[in-house]
Amino acid sequence: MGRFLNLSPARGALGTFSLPLRIQHLLATFLGAVAVFGFLYLIVGGHDSVFLLPARPDRVSIHDGPGQHLGSVPRPPRRRPTSNHPIDHLIGEARVEFNQLLGKRSFTLEQAASRYRERRGRHPPPGFDRWFAAATEMNAVIVEDFFDRIHHDINPFWGLEPREVRVRAHDQPYIIRVRNGTAEASDPEPELHFRVAQWLRLIRRFADNLPDMDLYMNHMDESRVMVPWEEMAKLVAGEQKTRAFVSPYDAISTYGGVADVEGRNRYDPHWLDHDVPKFWDFTRDACPPDSPGRNISSLPSFDKDAEYPDAPMPQYTYKGYIKNFTAAMDPCLQPHLRGMHGTYIEAISMSTTRELVPIFGECKLPPNNEILIPSAMYIAEDIRKEYSGGGERGGPWKDKKDAVVWRGSASGLRNRADNWWHNHRHRFIQMLNATTLAAIEAGDKGAARTFRLFSPDKDPYNIRARREGRLAEWVSTWSDVAFTDLLCWPPEDGEDGKPKKTCKHNDDIMSVAPGIPFKQLYDYKYLPDIDGNSFSGRYRAFLMSTSMPLKSTIYAEWHDDRLKPWVHFVPFDNSYMDIYGIMDYFLNGHDEEAKTIALDGQAWATAVLRVEDMALYTWRLLLEYARVMDDNRDRLAFVDDLLK
Structure with missing residues (x-):
């Protein structure tokens, strides 16, 4: 990545032109309609022409530092669905929704302020004009919906x-x-x-x-x-x-x-840092009263196998594949996660307040x-360079291995002899491990304590290899996943006096493998990204690569409102029950769909996940934060556009 530019604009800088407000709205509506019509024409007509998101005439390209071109915003899809698979439906629907969202992009201060008022029910905070001037100078894609998280x-x-x-x-x-x-x-x-x-x-x-x-x-x-x-x-x-x-x-x-609180004694939030395995009980109290997780307590112990969900098609899916990614992340809707995610088993640490x-x-x-x-x-330059493979983001799609690759440590919980099979990362490794699957197919019911396969009559994914008893053989042709360190607790010292990367209670079923540099990860087409102790810090790098990210998480991040599942990445469930169906789809006749998601996701990420975009998001966040703690917050407002 290049240098981080100073975002402080000259005060009063408002862009290069300003049209009457009514004409601006008409123009924005027209551009949005053109974008949606053009998109529909492409998927119906099947043309390969490129349709670009409208950009200011004087700001077409995105740059991050001298001489480093990051590309333009992505095009809508260029080809019609090739089958009646549920994923075809999800991809098509997501692309329509995303292009409708892009039709609401603001190009002028008046547009941005008007859309703020319409969506928020109040005026923007003071300083909104300087923020917009900086965003325009940085060629940011400004859509009010992108700031819902704030x-x-x-x-x-x-x-x-x-x-x-x-x-x-x-x-x-x-x-x-x-x-x-x-x-x-x-x-x-x-x-x-x-x-x-x-x-x-x-x-x-x-x-x-x-x-x-x-x-x-x-x-x-x-x-x-x-x-x-x-x-x-x-x-x-x-x-x-x-x-x-x-x-x-x-x-x-x-x-x-804030001068009136200077010198005041520190406020005590009454931190709770005991009984870490009961963290689910804090979560359920924060769940809506009518949610499935509200009246279910933490597990009394973790000595039993993980409770894999019985229903293969929860309401947030479409025929077993994620339709509502926000709901798929929500543990309140999935009480089985109390025993299937390390956060709720025994986190590395806990310090919670109510x-x-x-x-x-x-x-x-x-x-x-x-x-x-x-x-x-995402901000630290040295880490960004490391995660981007030394500045490289992967070669052409056709040269990549048609396979999944993942390396990482067994983080997520304290990996003990009596709880490890409840950890999400252990489950992921076992579900994509051919040796484990072969043992299950041979009738060994104890081969995997982290998950279970749906019975054939309840399996909505209809995997041919599964029907023919060749699931292990099939997975072995495209899966390359392994732990680099089992992080056992308590740590076991090796002969050299350093903590071992293996441990007694996992050695008979799991081995460790050497890590793979990010530059080599990008030689694979499919990059799954799963939680560790919390979110995964490699997600942004995967999005900016030429490979296709697959994402599973229960953690929200700042950028969620500007990323569209099935357009910029492929979501999969926190139970991982849909991973076989997803890979069956992309590996059997839908390589072009995977390539489109990978490259459109990369183009979009390099347009809206730059360090500049992080700074602009944080700037606007802090304007809202300053206003909400001000005694005159009901009168603090940017209204200059209304007084012209």
Whole structure:
């Protein structure tokens, strides 16, 4: 990746032209209609012509540093479906929805402010014009829907008194303070935690556009704020009552700051850090009362085999394949995950509060209440280079191996002799291991404790190799997955005195393999990405490669609203029950569909997941954060476009 550009615009920079507001809306509607019509024409007519997302005439290409071209935004599909497979339906439907979304792209400040008001029910915050000017200068794709996560995270704080938000954020550990347009950390910079150091670097790029604030940063892998559902419902209802459009003549643009809480004693969130294997009980309290997970407790012990789901086609799927990726991530809808994901078995650490504390983190479970910020893994330049294969993103599709590859450690939980078979990563390895599958097909019912195969009469995926008793043989032709370190707990020392990468309770069924550099991973067509202790830090690199990512997770990230399943990546279930069906589809006559997802995903990721986009997202997030903690938040608004 190239250098990270300074995003601070000249104050008052508003772009190169401005049309009357009504004409702008008509033009945007026309462009959206053209995009959707063009897309439908292509899939019906089967033409191979390229249809590009509309771009400003003077800003066609995306760049990330001198001389490094990142490509233009992706085209809609160029070929019609080739079968009646459910995945054909999901791909076609997703592409239509994505192109409809692109039709709402804003090109002017007036468009962006108008669409903000329509979607949020209030005026944009002060500073919105400077943010838009920087976004335009950076050639960002601005679609209001891409920022839904910000408001999902910030809105509950409108249910608290503004000063209470300031108090809860002040003087916590791992703080980044913004004062007079300068960002500093509470700890000396040489001693900064890795995550805090990266976020500080990011915020400093636009800090001179921010009011004073205190930012409490989560330095841990795990999510930490889990407010019970009933309390969150009250807070969200409080936010909805505050939605109003202050008169443009009564609006103000000057923030009050945080000086009134300086010197105050630290707020105590009452962290809970005991009984880690019972973390599910905190989760269920944050689930809606009518959700399947609400009235199911944590497992009393993990000495039994994992409870694989009985229903092969949950409601969030279409004929067994994920249709609603948001629902597929939600443990409240899947109580079986209490025994199938390491987060709920025995996480490496836990420090949870039931109080709404404004803490910023790089991922969270759907019921959690952190404020999401781009991952430090995605920001750090050395890690980005390592994960991109030294700057390379893979060769031509036709030269890649027609196979799945994965390497990683057995992270996700404390890998003990009495719980390992509940871990999601162990399940993934076993399900794609030909030796394990061969033992199952030979009648060994104890060959895999992490999963079970559906009985043939309940299996919706209709895999020919499975019907013929050749599942192991078939999987062996395309699967190359292995652990590089079993991370056993407690650690076992080898003869050299260093912790062994193997362990007694896994040695008879699992071996370890050498790691594979990212540059070589990109020699394969299919790159699955699964959770570790929390989210997977390799996801962005996979999206930016010329290979096709397959994604399974229970963790939300900042970019979720701008990535479309079946257009930019292929989703698969957290039980992994659909992985055989997915690979059967792509390996048998649908290579072109896989190539389209891989290359369109790469073009889109290089357009909207740049470090510039992370900074712009965080900038806008912090404008909302500053407003919600201000005593005059109901009057703080950007209204200049209405006063012209």
